[in-house]
Amino acid sequence: MLKPRSGTQETYSFNSPVGYAKKPLLPSLIHSSSQEKVEFHPHVKPKRIRLDTLPFEVRAKIANELSQFDCLNLLRTNKAMYMSTMPRLYQHIVIDENYSQFNKEIPFKYYENPEKTRPDYRKEHSCTFVKSSYNFRRLLTHYIQLYDTKFKYCEPSNIPTGSFPYIKTLKCLELPDSLNTYDHELNDQISEFFTTLVHLRELIWLNDNFRLEYLGSLPNTSSIRTLVLNIKFSNYLSELSSEPPEHSDTESISSVSSSKPLTFANITNFQIRPFQNSTRLQRIINNLLVGENSAQVSQNLRVLKIARFDKDVNVLVPPCGELVSPNSDSLSDLDLHTIRAVSESKLEYLANLQVLSLNNCLVSASDADLLLKSVNLKNLKTLELKNVSEYQRVTQAAVHEGIEDSFLTRICDHIGQLEHLALDFREAYTDTVWLFLSNLKSEVLKSLDLILRYNSTKLEQFSVDGLYQCYGQALVSGTKKDTVTKLSIEIKQENQFCDLIIPLPSNHFYRELSQFxxxxxxxxxxxxxxxxxxxxxxxxxxxxxxxxxxxxxxxxxxxxxxxxxxxxxxxxxxxxxxxxxxxxxxxxxxxxxxxxxxxxxxxxxxxxxxxxxxxxxxxxxxxxxxxxx
Structure with a gap:
């Protein structure tokens, strides 16, 4: 029960508005758990808590909840806030000229799972975006000075490791256009910048100016967990001569990039493009990925993505009529050994691989057996076959009888609980993609990215409407319509010079899509x-x-x-x-x-x-x- 107020207190409360800057509305004055009067003393200053007096870990957590612009304002307040905010600014760097701070959909927070024993635990960390050439050069210059003047000599002190602004993730998605990537001073500065990345865990460089010598500058390659590179203009490619695969181990990457061998012993995510041909792919795997730690790398590897070209294009793929031949003479100009290069490399059996992506590769039905000997497909969560072409060595009589054996049909029964699937598979005189979808045993498929292809050779065996009907039935087979949450369907007609994008026919697919x-x-x-x-x-x-x-x-x-x-x-x-x-x-x-x-x-x-x-x-x-x- 509320106690009666005195006349003076009631007059003061009635004539003193609250809810503005000088007198904010206090929740305790409105909501009281005991229903007793809250003593209010207008002349007594409330006890204030200063941020800089909080423990370092609390201040670091506060900084991690702020955007990079708020952090810049916060670190200018005093020395204590400067020391606790700097690690948040440098821990996760994203270089992208297309970034805009007004697009709130693009988060500045990222999550990772640092502990294998706790799959549900996710560590949260915030990132800093760099989008202009001035800010990129400023990042290089300032961080090199910061490392040389302070942290290079202070690491053995009793200051917590988290207080050092070490860069742990570096993503270069797209450099600003105004940067001259051929400038020697800029490349030398980038090389020096890489020497300061002591605790780097993730290196993602999609811009095509990357040089393999940058990897030789890394002081601690054993800390790398993720390595995603575009080596289109790398100097290393000039050393990757097209010599026979049996000589691919004679020249190590260390002779190209640094005096010490590169060892990424703890790498779990490896993505590389463009490998150009199977010989170079085998050299990249042996000398860049595996090194002298074949057993450890093969055990730890979770993601493997390889692409033959630097862009997702199909201008250099053979026409559909050349994918079937009675002998190998007509196929001599094609690079047919991508999977064999992986199988015969230093990599051992990939028992724990979860993501496999093949982009712009040529495969055959026999390559499926090599893949099964190299990768545990039952453990795969994501499979991407993008613009993959299958060639067949069969006679013309066998073509008319029908080609039933294919790469997809051989691996279908060995795939376990797949969650994400991307299929862009080119075939001639047959189509086994819809058959693969129908026989897929996964009951937890969440994402399906499907490109339906037909050409003049397929139309000798199928009608277009019959092909559409087969794909429509395959889409709703099993439990797909109950589990898939992301679906992309595209139809392409293959011609000699380009692919024509065909809209979904009005009498097919819409009824099936309505069931998802x-x-x-x-x-x-x-x-x-x-x-x-x-x-x-x-x-x-x-x-x-x-x-x-x-x-x-x-x-x-x-x-x-x-x-x-x-x-x-x-x-x-x-x-x-x-x-x-x-x-x-x-x-x-x-x-x-x-x-x-x-x-x-x-x-x-x-x-x-x-x-x-x-x-x-x-x-x-x-x-x-x-x-x-």
Whole structure:
């Protein structure tokens, strides 16, 4: 029961407003657990807590919750906050000229699982983005000075290791265009910068200016867990002569990049592009990945991704008519030994591999046996076969009888509980992709990125409608329609010079897609040239759909002039198709984002065009677009 107030106290409370800057609203004055009067003394100053008096670990945790811009303001307050905030600024560096601080969808927090024994435990850490050439050079200069003047000599002291601003993750997604990557001074500075990365755990460098000599500058290669590199213009490639595989071990990478051998003994994630041919791939695996630790690397490796080209293109793949031959003479110009290079390398049996990606490779049915001897497919969680072509050595008579043996049919029964699958598989005179999907035993498939291909040779064995029907039945076979949350379907017609993107036919696939009630992300090429009823009805039937990606010539409706301006605005392409986005939003109230070709829209109180989210959106609707896995 509340005690009666005296007249003076009531007058003071009635005439003293609260809730503004000089007198904030105190929750304890409103909510009291004991229902007793809270004594209030207006002239007594409340006890204040200073941030700089908190323990170092608490201040570091506070800094980890802030963005890089708030951290810069915080570290200027005093020395204590400077020391506890600096590690947060440098622990995770992302270099990306396309980053925008106004795109809140791109998080500055990342999570990792540092302990194998605790799979549910995730350690949280924040990152710093660098997007301009000035800031990139400033990062190199300042960190080198910081390391030389302070931390190089202070590490043995009693200051906690977490107080040192060591860079633990370095991601170079795209360097600023204004940087001259051929500048010798810049490359020398980058090499010196790499000598300071004592505790580096993740190195991701997708820009094509990377040099293998940078790896030779690393002071502690045993700390590396993730290595994702684009070695398109690396000096090391000039040393990778196309000599026979049996001589591939004679020259170590150490003779190219440094005086000491490179040993990534604890690496778990290895992604490399472009390897160009199987001979060079075997040299890269032997001299860069494995070194002298074949048993340990093979045991620890969880992610292996290899790509023949630096871009996901198929301009150099052989035509479909050349994928079948009665002898090997006509195949002599093709690089057919990618999987054999992996199998015959220093790598031992990969029993714990969880992610396998082959990009722009040529395989045969016999390569499946080599793959089974090299990788434990039952342990795979993610399988990506992107623009993979299968060649067959069969006679013309066998072609007319039908080709049943293939790479996919041989590995299908050995694949366990697959969660993510990307299939872009080229074949001639047969199609076993739909058969692979039908026989897939996984009951936990969450993501499916499928490209359906047909060409003139396949049409000798199948009709187009018959092929569509086989794929439609394969999509809903098993438990896929109950477990898949991310689905991308694309149809390509192979021609001699390029692939034609074909929209989904109006009489196929939409009924099957409507059965995927768990879908949260969908990517399709809709056929709305005559009637969009099938597409809208399918979108309306998906109760959990949040991200919709529609592409193709018909995705944005009939061509129009947008705002009709002589000088188009930055969002002119968005305004040309925003009426289509409004239509999709109207038919599904759960949709949050829609991408029409490259134009992303967000649902708020109204439809809002968004720029700079293309890469982020691709990770949500495609398989294999996350560089970290």
């Amino acid at each position: 009630k768990q879908l949260s992300a969908l990517r399709i090429n809709p056929n709305v040239s005559h009637d969009c009823h099938e597409v809208l009805q399918m979108v309306e039937s998906l109760p959990r759909l949040k991200y919709l990606d529609v592409f193709g010539a018909q995705a944005g409706g009939a061509p129009n002039l947008g705002l009709g301006m002589v000088h188009p605005t930055i969002y002119d392409d968005w305004f040309k198709v925003q009426h289509v986005a409004i239509m999709y939003f109207h038919h599904n109230s759960q949709l949050n984002y829609i991408r029409i070709n490259r134009c992303v829209f967000e649902r708020k109180d109204e439809v809002v065009p968004r720029d700079g989210l293309d890469a982020w959106f691709s990770q949500l609707v495609r398989v294999g677009y996350n560089v970290e896995m």
